[in-house]
Amino acid sequence: MAKQEYTPTKQMKFTFGLWTVGNVGRDPFGGPTREPLSPAQIVDLLGECEGCYGVNFHDNDLIPIDASPKEADLIKRDFRKALKDNGLVVPMATTNLFGDPVFKDGAFTSNNAKIRAYAIQKTMRAMDLGAEFGAKTYVFWGGREGVETDAAKNPVDAIKRFREAIDFLCDYSIDQGYGYRFAFEAKPNEPRGHIYFAVTGSYLALIPTLKHPIMCGVNPEVAHEHMAGLNFVHQVAAAIEAGKLFHIDLNDQEFGRYDQDFRFGSANLKHAFFLVKLLEDHKYNNPRHFDAHAFRQSDYTDVKAFANGSMRTYMILADKAKKWNADREIQGILKEINVNDAAISSLSKRYSSAGAKKLLAAPLDRVKLATARLPYEKLDQLTMEVLMGVR
Numbered sequence: 001m002a003k004q005e006y007t008p009t010k011q012m013k014f015t016f017g018l019w020t021v022g023n024v025g026r027d028p029f030g031g032p033t034r035e036p037l038s039p040a041q042i043v044d045l046l047g048e049c050e051g052c053y054g055v056n057f058h059d060n061d062l063i064p065i066d067a068s069p070k071e072a073d074l075i076k077r078d079f080r081k082a083l084k085d086n087g088l089v090v091p092m093a094t095t096n097l098f099g100d101p102v103f104k105d106g107a108f109t110s111n112n113a114k115i116r117a118y119a120i121q122k123t124m125r126a127m128d129l130g131a132e133f134g135a136k137t138y139v140f141w142g143g144r145e146g147v148e149t150d151a152a153k154n155p156v157d158a159i160k161r162f163r164e165a166i167d168f169l170c171d172y173s174i175d176q177g178y179g180y181r182f183a184f185e186a187k188p189n190e191p192r193g194h195i196y197f198a199v200t201g202s203y204l205a206l207i208p209t210l211k212h213p214i215m216c217g218v219n220p221e222v223a224h225e226h227m228a229g230l231n232f233v234h235q236v237a238a239a240i241e242a243g244k245l246f247h248i249d250l251n252d253q254e255f256g257r258y259d260q261d262f263r264f265g266s267a268n269l270k271h272a273f274f275l276v277k278l279l280e281d282h283k284y285n286n287p288r289h290f291d292a293h294a295f296r297q298s299d300y301t302d303v304k305a306f307a308n309g310s311m312r313t314y315m316i317l318a319d320k321a322k323k324w325n326a327d328r329e330i331q332g333i334l335k336e337i338n339v340n341d342a343a344i345s346s347l348s349k350r351y352s353s354a355g356a357k358k359l360l361a362a363p364l365d366r367v368k369l370a371t372a373r374l375p376y377e378k379l380d381q382l383t384m385e386v387l388m389g390v391r
């Protein structure tokens with residue numbers, strides 16, 4: 001593949017949040033290392049990154065929480081112009097339900113009915129704002145929905161309260177004709193000691209209990225599952241299999257560390273490869289959102305390198321996935337390990353009394369079955385050689 005073929009295209013739907021490339025380098029131990037950019041300036045920066053498709057926002061990334069209506073109008077006007085000038089769209093919006101002190105003990109799951117109501121009110125307004133810019137995916141990340149001590153809240157009530165808020169907001173979206181699809185984003189901890197709905201699977205279990213399950217799916221994030229030591233690829237596979245992968249947050253993370261939000265593919269290349277392969281093999285066609293930020297040491301030129309690098313790594317890994325799928329030796333091993341037997345499958349695939357009797361009587365020799373070859377060292381080494389660029 002020629003080098004220029006790694007250039008991202010709009011069809012890939014690569015997006016960034018205002019808060020990602022606009023991150024000013026603040027951390028719990030130090031202040032900003034970069035001057036803040038306005039939303040319009042962030043859009044201009046993304047416009048300089050070839051192949052970038054769109055930009056996402058929390059309500060307060062675009063409009064400060066205490067902005068006057070007049071100030072809000074000016075910001076929106078500049079932002080809209082920048083989107084047009086740079087040919088970018090807004091596919092996703094979300095609500096900041098974590099930054100303000102009012103949410104210090106949760107939003108939808110707060111013990112205070114007035115705070116729960118305020119969180120729903122703020123989300124309705126944020127949905128209005130997202131719809132104004134054409135967003136069709138609405139993400140819910142419950143950053144403060146949790147506890148440091150389980151003495152503080154009833155975890156069963158927390159689930160009921162969260163469901164109540166989502167059911168209400170689904171109806172609001174339908175009522176307004178916004179056409180949103182909701183995507184829930186799990187995280188096990190940080191900023192709370194323990195966050196409810198800790199993993200993507202928690203939301204996959206919640207969704208069928210909602211009033212509008214068809215409208216609701218998930219937005220898994222690499223780093224959030226890796227923080228919990230989980231295999232992210234398997235979480236995403238569960239979402240794909242359930243038809244619920246509405247959106248995805250791509251970044252990277254060393255296992256067992258704080259929430260690092262590193263550039264996609266920069267820490268765990270092999271996991272990133274299998275993730276891209278999974279998405280490409282299953283023809284994922286929703287936005288590919290890079291929810292990450294540049295190192296604290298970077299200036300804005302380097303922030304652009306971060307954004308371009310995120311997209312380029314995905315393109316390179318998509319090419320590697322193609323190579324893996326076309327590799328004859330790899331495919332030969334896959335053929336060898338996938339043992340098919342139509343007669344026996346017809347017995348075990350679907351239950352019937354007669355079939356069960358036949359299966360009980362089938363001559364399945366466990367000692368012989370255990371001798372089937374599984375050359376996984378070879379398969380894994382070939383995979384690594386594709387990744388290391390020597391195949």
Ligand SMILES: [Mn+2]
Nearest residue numbers: 185221249291
């Ligand atoms: Mn995220």
